[in-house]
Amino acid sequence: MIDKKVFLLFSALVVLLMYFIPYGVLSGVEGPLTFIFWTGISVAYLIFVAISMRR
């Protein structure tokens, strides 16, 4: 069972990463990495939400 506070903290982390990985770590990196990062983290987050809601 995922606690609501853990859910909120994890979600906030995901949102921060969605801003700061492309504009920080991957800034100026050519190619599909940013596309793959945004897609991958969104898929992972959807799975996390699905697991959290099945509790």
Next chain:
Amino acid sequence: MDQLSVYISILIYLIAGSAIALFSKKFLKKDFKDFYTASGRFGTLLATLSYAATTYSAFMFIGLVGLAYSTGVGALGFELVYFVGTLILLYFIAPRYWKIHKRYGYVSPAEVLSARYGSKTVGATVTLLALVSLIPYASSQVIGVAMAAEGASGGAIPYVSAVIIAIAVALLWSLIAGIWSVGWTDVFQGLIMLFTGFLMVLWVYSWGYAGRGFDFALLGSLSYVPNQYWSFSTFLNMTIPWFFFAVTNPQVVQRLFSPKDPKTLKSMIIWFGAYGLLFTVLVTLLGLMLRGLTFDGSFPPISYRDSVTPTLLGMAPLWIGVFGLVAVLAASVSTIDGILLTLSSMAARDIYESYRPGMARLKLFVGRATLGVLALACTVFALARPGFIVDLAVLSSSLLLPQAPVVIGMFVWNRGGKASATFTLVSGFLVAIILYFTKMAPLGLPMNVWTIIVSTLVYILIGHFERGPQGIEVFLGIEGEEF
């Protein structure tokens, strides 16, 4: 595509959708609540596809394809920040809205706010702001359809005719059985949208990239984030209102009332997530692939970004063009009818019935009449062709953004009443309007950052000195209940 093919495809779509809308009438109980919320009787399929089709609009097929084409990979991040934000908000807010509706039978989202903040002024203010804010958004859907029809037919279908067809269809399908006809036609339209998304991506890939594959290197600076368009400031400005879309746009909030039980609501959120993610990636990929084809000379360069999809539909084989046009029409109509329906319920409930309680029996008539007036307003706005679809959509969400602290605070803070809610809504709206028209960015911060900061501060400051009204514990206590 020739004119006849376009008209035949629209006619088939119209007949099929209208048959579905008429079929849905058998589920309708003829009362105000059922007309607008289905009295909480939607199963997973209806709830999911209705939520998805109402959310995803011409903005996706026309706006996002064009945005990805002209600005690159950043368009994907912009839409996926919305996606993640929506899942977060639905996780926390959807069960609360659902339970409140189930227990007290609220029909409009503004009515819930009136109850929590202890004043009908709050609901009326939200309604008025929504009426002003959502007309550009609903109109942008119509613009999308009209451009697609014009482009697909090579100009044979005039823009004005397409505007009238889209509005008339949305109005008809809203009036037949309210949320039931809108919901069932959303199922039909949601499936068309996703199927066509796949079809268009596969066709563009096989047409332009068979044997060599799509390479991001083709995109040059458009594969970079940041680039000349997606500065951090622009990204922040565009994603903030989008992040809060699920709680600030009444047409999607009202959908949270319709699932029949908590299990259905949870399934709706998860399946909506799967649909949304897939659809977003497909549509963005389509825009990027088309841009790659422009760089190698296979697809014409497009300077007006909303013309990318219409140009593709005009060039593609007939069967792709037909599916594409019908999908754009479906995406638009499913959003417009949802908006018209929700706004009419708010006008009837939060303005008419609140201030003319003695005439409550006429509220369904008032709701239906409001549908007609709103449809007319959208037609006039769309005929003026005021700007890019993405910009109009973001403007609408910006104007609705001040609702975010009021909605979220409703369930988590025991302070605040009529004054804090009303001042928050009005101050945030004024900041958004002033900064939008003056193009000012004080301290270098974009408009939407200021809107959310000002509205949140006003909410907290006034709420700090204003005790919550009686009955507030219902909204706060709803969190601790088993769901």
